[in-house]
Amino acid sequence: MKILLIEDEPELRKSIKEFLYQEGYVVESANDFAKASEKAGIYDYDCVLVDITLPKGNGLDIIRQLKKANSKAGIIIISAKNSVDDKIEGLDLGADDYLPKPFNLAELNARIKALFRRKNFDGNKAIVLNEISIIPEERKVTVKDQEVILTAKEYELLLYFVSNKNRVLSKNSIAEHLWGDDADQIDGHDFIYTHIKNLRKKLLEKGCADYLQTVYGIGYNFKVN
Amino acid sequence: MKLITKTILYYLLISLPLLVIALFLSYTLIRSEVRDGTDEGLWKEKEHAEKLISNGQNSCLNSNSLSGIAADSSGGKGYQFKDTTVFDKLEGEDINYRMLKSHYESKGKNYRIIVAKPTLEEDELLEGLYSSLLIILGFLLISFFSVNWILSKTLWKPFYKTINKLDNYDLKEHSLQNFENSGTTEFSRLSEALNKMTDKIYTDFVQQKEFTENASHEMQTPLAVMKAKIELLMQSPNLKEHDMDQLQGIDTSISKLASLNKALLLLAKIENNQFKDVSEVSLEQVVNKVLVNYEDLIQSKGITIHKEIKKDIKLKMNPGLCDILIINLIQNAIRHNQPGGKINIVLENAYFSISNTGAPLNIQPEELFVRFKKNEASKESLGLGLSIVKGITDTYGLSIRYDFENNVHTFTLSMN
Incomplete structure (x- = not known):
């Protein structure tokens, strides 16, 4: 590219x-x-x-x-x-x-x-990352061919992590991605944590590996080898 | 007091004593002239009487009752003019007389000659003077009024025009382009000075506004650089926990600075009237959209929302600004709420109100809408949200009011 x-x-x-x-x-x-x-x-x-x-x-x-x-x-x-x-x-x-x-x-x-x-440069409609596959057109996520039902914010969060896999993402960056211009209005980042916790739980339930790592002090890293 | 009334009062104040002086002067002058005339006449009559006496005729003198020639034994000498009053039976009133008493010696005999003339003319003169002065005063008053009226209608016209223009002057619009140049030097100077002054104020105002906007713009790029560098630095595998903490601190501050800058830029743009597109915005839709966006935030704080929303209420304004207005009000109600609190949203034809539970303010309510004034409890807040709300409502001539009662804060937006 x-x-x-x-x-x-x-x-x-x-x-x-x-x-x-x-x-x-x-x-x-x-x-x-x-x-x-x-x-x-x-x-x-x-x-x-x-x-x-x-x-x-x-x-x-x-x-x-x-x-x-x-x-x-x-x-x-x-x-x-x-x-x-x-x-x-x-x-x-x-x-x-x-x-x-x-x-x-x-x-x-x-x-x-x-x-x-x-x-559609890839000619491929799905984003596949090991066992996770995301079909953006349908906003559909599957893990090992089982659908994972995510809220709108959880879906965006996952897509953001997948797009920036193996990178350290700060909580600020995540908040700004999820809430756009209004991110500055959100007090603390406690409930980013809530979203991430829920997302991780839903992925793990379907047998997905635990890719989401907490980076002390800063944020998170979606580590895929 | 109007200028006309004042001028007339001053004219009257000056002219009244002048008129009194004029009355007094003309009275004394004319009276003395008239008296001299009378006295001269009396003197001539006296000489005539003396002649008569010398000729031995002393019987017939003047017709009136006072005059007469009589033998005198008092041995008085000289003459004396005198004013006296005689009651006239026919007229039924006192009549003033001027008389001349004199002594005359002829052929060893002493005579006393009295000649007298009624001085009716003198009283009439005074009366005449009074009335003529009154007429003059009347004329003066009428002419003062009419001259002043004409003057104010013509001469002062540019002045009143200027005042009207100043009254309607709106700095934001710079509505009056020019104060008229009248033929009168003073007014032309006034207009010139006002033109210069308003132009200067307007230029300063515009520069001030542009400054805020430009400064915010200029800050965006360095902020972008800082943000990018921090993000790249974060990816380094060699960072220790302590370094991460430092980076997080810098990152948070940059984000805060960026939001501050964004908010200031928004305020400047609102004040510079840069949101020109206006359309009919459905408030219900905006409110619902914003509530959906903040759903998770509301849930995480355990806040319950109660809505009483009348459908199809539309507001004519810029859609983007309407979003920002409602977002700021709802955010405010979430942020300053207590855990497990309530938000009540009412949308009626004439007003939109949003209230939330929460601790009382520790700043004055009137300071709420002032930039950077914020409740001490809300450290995260920029202190610009309500200024933005005020900026938007001012732009559209809406009014916003704050009330606090029973630990409930309410903002009411009147839409009339």
Whole structure:
């Protein structure tokens, strides 16, 4: 999978790049409009991550350029502006997702994976991880072919863990994924714990291995070898 | 007191003593002139009488009863003018006379000559003066009023216009573009000064608003960098428990800073009127949607919800802002609730109210909607939720009220 990262802030570019490498993607990056436009014009990407405010140009124009060239790349806007107008315009132009800064890298990862699933690049509708299999279209989860009935939040939690398997996920990141903008309103993370406890219990009941590990002080790690 | 009334009062205050002085002066001046005339006439009559006496004719003098020539034995000398009053039987009233008594010696005989003239003219003169001054006063009053009225209608017109404009001035809209430039120097200067002042205030206001928004925007990227770095650092296999604790602390603070920044940015955007799309929003739907989203939170606190919701109540506003409004009110009711507490939601035609059980506030109720003012008990709270609520209700001219009774906090949103 080949990703083009268009971001002018060097440190953020570096971190996102490092993270995406860890996830096994091929990443190219551009730090201004001209370079981004050039790369988007020459190479084919599976996904383009584009910042809207760029030196010497607007990220929305890159989206226009890609769409004009009938690019099949998935497009995710990453923007510091978090403005409704930009979001609507970007999505209208054909962007697939909009992620306001600051975001968790795990969240970006989950969005990229969801995007690839939607675009059906794998040609595979189910996410299979050892004995667990998830069919996102039906929001259905099975363990060893037995269906696991999960609440909406538990399902999202599992999908987030599976997307970010073998990574340490902080409680903040989990809370922000589950409750989005309202995560900051949630006092303490006690009831993330409740959700995780319930999810683990339901998975174990169907004979699933205990993948969910608590990382002291920080959060959790869905460890799959 | 109106400017007109004041001006007229001042004019009157000044003109009344002036009129009295004028009355007094003209009276004395005219009277002395008239008296001189009378005295001169009397003097001539006296000389005429003396001539008569010298010629030996002393019988016929003037017709009136006071005048006369008589032999005098008192041996008086000189003359004397005198005012006197005689009762007139025919007229039935006192009549003022001016008389001249003089002594005259002719051919060894002493005479006393008295000549007198009625001074009716003098009284009439005074009366005439009085009435003419009264008429003048009347004219003055009428002209004061009319001149002032005309002045205020014409000369002061730009001034009143300016006041009206100032009255209706709304900083947010910067509604008056220009104070009119009238032909009057003072008013033109006033308009100029006001134009300058309001422009300056408006520019400052806009800059202030933009500053908050820009500052929040600028902070997003460094926050994103910090967040990303921490997340990458967390993946390191060599971290000890102590390091993890530190990382968790930093991560939580960054998240808090990010939410704070997001909330401030939202407030700035609300105040900058950046949520322009308006549509009919069904409050019932919004409330239910939010309650579903917080279901687990509500359950985990053991809170029971009671709803009395009238269907089909719609509010004309930005859908996003309506969500934020209801989210903030419901969150508030959950956060400040006690474990096992209650939330009561009522939606009627005219109002939406949400009440929750909970300990009394330890801040003043009027401070609830002020930024960063929060109950000491709620450390996790940013102290911006209710400011956002207030910002939204202000935008749409709705009013929000807080009440506390029997350990129940109630927020009521009036929708009229």
